[in-house]
Amino acid sequence: MTIQTAPAIDMDALNKVIGQLVSDYNAAMASALIYIGDRNGLFTAMDRAGAVTPDDLAARTGQSSRYLREWLSAMACSGYVVYDPANGRFALPPEQAFCLANPDSPAFFSGLFEMLPTWYGNAGKVAEAFKTGTGVPQEQYGEEFWHGFERFTRAQFLNHLTQDWIPAIPGLNEKLQEGAQVADIGCGNGQAVLLLAQEYPRSAFIGYDNYQLAVENARKRAAEAGVDDRVRYELADVVQGIPDRYDLITVFDTVHDMVDPVGALTAMRTALAPDGVLLWTEFNVSGDLEENLSNPLNLAKFTYSASTLYCMTTSLAEGGAGIGTCMGPHKAEELAREAGFGSFRRLPIDDPFTAVYEVRPSSHAL
Numbered sequence: 001m002t003i004q005t006a007p008a009i010d011m012d013a014l015n016k017v018i019g020q021l022v023s024d025y026n027a028a029m030a031s032a033l034i035y036i037g038d039r040n041g042l043f044t045a046m047d048r049a050g051a052v053t054p055d056d057l058a059a060r061t062g063q064s065s066r067y068l069r070e071w072l073s074a075m076a077c078s079g080y081v082v083y084d085p086a087n088g089r090f091a092l093p094p095e096q097a098f099c100l101a102n103p104d105s106p107a108f109f110s111g112l113f114e115m116l117p118t119w120y121g122n123a124g125k126v127a128e129a130f131k132t133g134t135g136v137p138q139e140q141y142g143e144e145f146w147h148g149f150e151r152f153t154r155a156q157f158l159n160h161l162t163q164d165w166i167p168a169i170p171g172l173n174e175k176l177q178e179g180a181q182v183a184d185i186g187c188g189n190g191q192a193v194l195l196l197a198q199e200y201p202r203s204a205f206i207g208y209d210n211y212q213l214a215v216e217n218a219r220k221r222a223a224e225a226g227v228d229d230r231v232r233y234e235l236a237d238v239v240q241g242i243p244d245r246y247d248l249i250t251v252f253d254t255v256h257d258m259v260d261p262v263g264a265l266t267a268m269r270t271a272l273a274p275d276g277v278l279l280w281t282e283f284n285v286s287g288d289l290e291e292n293l294s295n296p297l298n299l300a301k302f303t304y305s306a307s308t309l310y311c312m313t314t315s316l317a318e319g320g321a322g323i324g325t326c327m328g329p330h331k332a333e334e335l336a337r338e339a340g341f342g343s344f345r346r347l348p349i350d351d352p353f354t355a356v357y358e359v360r361p362s363s364h365a366l
Contacts, residue, residue: 004351030078031116033071038100038110042071043092046081047101051089091331105150106159114148119309128312141310145220146214148187153253155239157192162199168347169277169358172248176200180247183208185238185268186254190231196250197227199357207233208242239263244270249277253354256327257311259320265339269361278341278359280332284352287328297352300326332357 037043045060046052054072072090073149076083080100081090092101099107119143121172123134167173176182179202184193187207196204209215218220218233227233228328236242239260249268255261285300286292292300307325316322330353333344342363347356 017275026140028079028161030074030080033074033078034080034110035113036102037071037075037118038113042068043097043110043172046090047097051084051090051091057090063264085284097179104155104158106155108155108298109152111148111151111154111247114151115145118142118148120146124310126309129313129316132317135315135322136310136312137317139213143213143315146217147190150191151268154191156194157195157252159349160354161192161195163349164349165279165281165347165356168349168356169279172277172279175247176203179203181245181273182244182248182250183242183244183271184249185242185249185264186257187188187218187233188214188231190221191252192219192252193218193229193233194225197222197231200223201230203230205231207231208235208236208238210235210237214344238267240267242267243270245273245276246271247273247276248279249276252281253267253283255280255332256307256321256323256325259315259318261321261335262338265335265341269340272361275359278357280359281325282329282355282357283325284334284355285326285328287326287331289326292326298354323354329355331359 018116019086040046040063041061042057042063045057049060050054052060053063057063057068057072061068066129072083075081076090080096081092083090097271098105099109101110101112102108122136124141125140162173166176175197177200180200182193182196182203182205184190184196184205184207187209187352188211189191193207194207196203207215207218212235215235219228220235222228222231251268251274255265258264265278272278283299283303285295285303289300292304303325312322312324329346334363335357336344337359341361343360344357345358347358349356
């Protein structure tokens, strides 16, 4: 089909589509180079180094000057480094460094780019799942994917968990300071639990996950941090029940991934003390596509994509609900009510990326 034989083509609309495709493809190519820059420590080497030539960066990193010249040129064209043609030097501005070189920054994004090879590597498997309605199991994602996800989510936990989320729930900070029993469901590599354990030395913590690799990594981290006397990690399917009673249960960005979210939430409710609380986070998007299309950050472009490539497909691989990443607060409350919780409240936290919920067994909040 050509311009001449196609049905009425609006040339302005066509040019807009072409522009979008070129932009997305350029972004995909640049993303691969951001991955390399992160993996090879190039952003870290440039951070606060001032303006450097490719030879300077080669001397700092022990890498090929010719490769670095091409990489730096691509990063300059993408706007991640600045180039001064007067002296042939490149610099990493502090704002870009804040996002790409500082792992403690609340806007640290490099971990997401570490996940890219797995997203693309599994795309063919996901494409086959379109034909069968099944999915790609979690174990097909591997260590690099989880390491990248851990680095990305760590920034949220480090900057918001004890500073914003916990203080927003009345009395919770004080209870944890005095000594509480805490369980984290879908704990992954265990970093949220470790941050809580460091902040609240009188409390005891356990993390549950159904992925063996994550639990093994979490146990290593607890031992390295010297808190394994009061932090444990267990391999478990929480739908089968959660032992003991807890003052606080946390679940971070995992309910939408679950095979049986209502069963898991029911187990959480049963495991909470009568005055206990569930602290639950999800991506700050709607369950309604129309609302997501007007999101000022277009965050749902990421979350629908991530849902297709991981969240939904891993749930469907196990015959699960396949809710997907764009669950939204209305679906979250519906699941909580179905699981028997009496109280559901979205916390008044202004965060463009994260929605935080306080959920209690009883309708009588503290």
